[in-house]
Amino acid sequence: MFSALFVVVVGALAPRTGRICRRVAMSSSSESHFDYLVIGGGSGGIASARRAATYGAKVAVVERGALGGTCVNVGCVPKKVMWNAAHITEVLHDAALYQYRGDLESVKLDWGALKTARDNYVTRLNGIYGRNLDNSEVTKLVGTASFDGATAVRVGEKVYTADHVLVAVGGTPTVPEGLEGAEHCITSDGFFELEELPASVAVVGAGYIAVEMAGILNALGAETSLLIRGDLALRSFDDLLSTTLDAEMKRQGMTVVPQTTVASVALDEETGLKTVVSTDGVEVGKFEQVLIATGRRPLTEPLCLDKVGVELDSKGYVVVDDFQATTAPGVYALGDVCGNVELTPMAIAAGRRLADRLFGGMPLAKADYDNVPTVVFSHPTIGTIGLTEAQARDRYGDDDVAVYKSTFVNLWYGPMPIEPADKPKTAMKLVCVGPEEKVVGLHVIGMGADEMLQGFGVAMKMGATKADFDSCVAIHPTAAEEFVTLPVWGMAGSTPAKLGKTEKKEEVSAR
Numbered sequence: 001m002f003s004a005l006f007v008v009v010v011g012a013l014a015p016r017t018g019r020i021c022r023r024v025a026m027s028s029s030s031e032s033h034f035d036y037l038v039i040g041g042g043s044g045g046i047a048s049a050r051r052a053a054t055y056g057a058k059v060a061v062v063e064r065g066a067l068g069g070t071c072v073n074v075g076c077v078p079k080k081v082m083w084n085a086a087h088i089t090e091v092l093h094d095a096a097l098y099q100y101r102g103d104l105e106s107v108k109l110d111w112g113a114l115k116t117a118r119d120n121y122v123t124r125l126n127g128i129y130g131r132n133l134d135n136s137e138v139t140k141l142v143g144t145a146s147f148d149g150a151t152a153v154r155v156g157e158k159v160y161t162a163d164h165v166l167v168a169v170g171g172t173p174t175v176p177e178g179l180e181g182a183e184h185c186i187t188s189d190g191f192f193e194l195e196e197l198p199a200s201v202a203v204v205g206a207g208y209i210a211v212e213m214a215g216i217l218n219a220l221g222a223e224t225s226l227l228i229r230g231d232l233a234l235r236s237f238d239d240l241l242s243t244t245l246d247a248e249m250k251r252q253g254m255t256v257v258p259q260t261t262v263a264s265v266a267l268d269e270e271t272g273l274k275t276v277v278s279t280d281g282v283e284v285g286k287f288e289q290v291l292i293a294t295g296r297r298p299l300t301e302p303l304c305l306d307k308v309g310v311e312l313d314s315k316g317y318v319v320v321d322d323f324q325a326t327t328a329p330g331v332y333a334l335g336d337v338c339g340n341v342e343l344t345p346m347a348i349a350a351g352r353r354l355a356d357r358l359f360g361g362m363p364l365a366k367a368d369y370d371n372v373p374t375v376v377f378s379h380p381t382i383g384t385i386g387l388t389e390a391q392a393r394d395r396y397g398d399d400d401v402a403v404y405k406s407t408f409v410n411l412w413y414g415p416m417p418i419e420p421a422d423k424p425k426t427a428m429k430l431v432c433v434g435p436e437e438k439v440v441g442l443h444v445i446g447m448g449a450d451e452m453l454q455g456f457g458v459a460m461k462m463g464a465t466k467a468d469f470d471s472c473v474a475i476h477p478t479a480a481e482e483f484v485t486l487p488v489w490g491m492a493g494s495t496p497a498k499l500g501k502t503e504k505k506e507e508v509s510a511r
């Protein structure tokens with residue numbers, strides 16, 4: 001049962017798309033039958049497989065690429081390395097303003113050398129993931145999986161059966177349909193293949209991946225334009241975040257082009273430059289690179305899910321219930337392929353809870369998709385948990401919502417010889433509901449927002465109120481302390497009568 005079998009399947013290099021869904025005779029020997037067969041060795045799949053193995057289940061993971069999935073190979077990890085590099089560049093710039101002497105301007109990033117170091121790090125992580133599976137006695141199957149029966153999965157020429165099958169195949173970047181010259185563009189996957197910093201780049205998109213990539217490129221010195229279909233990037237976030245980020249990106253020298261849908265990208269073979277034209281016929285500019293970050297789609301097509309009755313929604317995501325069960329008995333799905341909170345820790349949590357339920361004797365175990373803390377590694381970073389102000393007003397009505405806000409300059413910028421108005425701003429908002437002023441939304445943009453959020457996430461999971469926030473003594477001098485000192489401080493609960501709601505809702509402080 002616990003053989004740490006490493007099966008390299010012949011036919012591992014079978015085409016990844018356009019597979020023909022064949023029906024073959026199934027064998028169910030003890031070698032090819034598992035308690036749990038996980039398709040996808042990414043964040044959710046590996047976490048679920050290893051958790052199931054701790055309960056004594058016989059588990060296999062099928063992976064067609066590098067272990068670790070999107071996050072490790074073309075997502076969170078290499079992205080954060082590049083964000084760190086961008087942050088170092090910003091600190092070098094700030095060093096002069098902190099009266100450091102010397103030729104700081106001559107310090108430049110060797111992009112190629114960092115890429116090599118980053119790739120080596122990712123390769124090391126791939127190895128660690130592999131060894132972790134071995135240590136957990138999970139069988140690794142190499143190749144592209146597709147369904148071959150209710151709970152039978154084909155990998156290459158072999159078919160495996162299982163009591164339970166998990167679909168954790170993630171997603172992949174998309175390019176808008178009909179975009180002329182799409183072949184001249186890169187996606188976030190291509191960003192990680194760049195051998196050098198482009199001199200100029202157009203980033204197309206308004207979601208978190210678009211603003212993160214644009215922020216990195218801009219901070220590292222590329223002439224960066226962010227092309228947005230609407231008015232603002234991150235439009236679904238609280239407006240305090242999207243408007244503050246918009247102002248900050250512009251202050252940092254990024255060109256933000258709103259109301260622009262890209263129609264075509266034409267390559268000039270001589271100069272290597274790519275001309276971007278909008279659907280209005282306007283030439284937006286010529287760029288060395290055009291990075292499309294307009295969305296992702298679930299990687300369901302090689303799986304032949306229709307064969308086993310797994311329902312997909314109108315966008316192609318796998319439909320699951322609260323317990324990650326699909327519409328086919330014995331088949332489960334989680335992570336990006338379900339399109340609900342597409343984040344690594346969410347996939348991990350859902351994977352572990354599913355294994356707890358199937359193999360750990362916890363019939364009610366399920367992941368909680370509410371109040372998930374999220375960080376956007378923009379410049380500056382954004383942290384957000386729970387409802388936006390607009391969502392809270394919609395759900396609870398204006399009279400039951402109290403909002404506490406603050407905009408201030410981080411002490412980091414205090415001694416810098418620049419006009420106060422030109423200093424980067426940190427902005428925060430607490431959205432509270434009901435007479436007890438339960439915190440249902442927490443939003444921050446500014447230096448250090450990424451590292452301030454986790455603990456507040458715990459507080460919100462516990463149902464913290466504004467009074468609870470106020471009862472926690474501030475850590476001074478930090479930016480996070482503003483969350484526990486938001487005016488009007490120490491009056492929550494009694495404030496509606498004493499202060500009046502209008503005054504409370506509009507509080508803004510400036511340090």
Ligand SMILES: Cc1cc2nc3c(=O)[nH]c(=O)nc-3n(C[C@H](O)[C@H](O)[C@H](O)COP(=O)(O)OP(=O)(O)OC[C@H]3O[C@@H](n4cnc5c(N)ncnc54)[C@H](O)[C@@H]3O)c2cc1C
Pocket residue numbers: 039040041042043044045062063064065066067068069070071072074075076077079143144145146168169170171188209299302303334335336337342343344345347
């Ligand atoms: C640029 C970028 C930055 C990101 N940054 C962050 C971040 O900072 N924080 C964060 O929390 N999240 C981030 N994410 C999101 C995060 O990477 C995903 O939410 C997470 O990886 C989803 O995990 P998953 O298990 O659902 O899928 P994945 O991790 O994508 O794993 C799926 C695996 O299945 C394999 N596979 C697919 N089809 C088959 C098949 N038919 N047979 C065999 N194997 C198959 C794939 O090769 C892949 O390895 C980022 C994503 C991107 C693209």
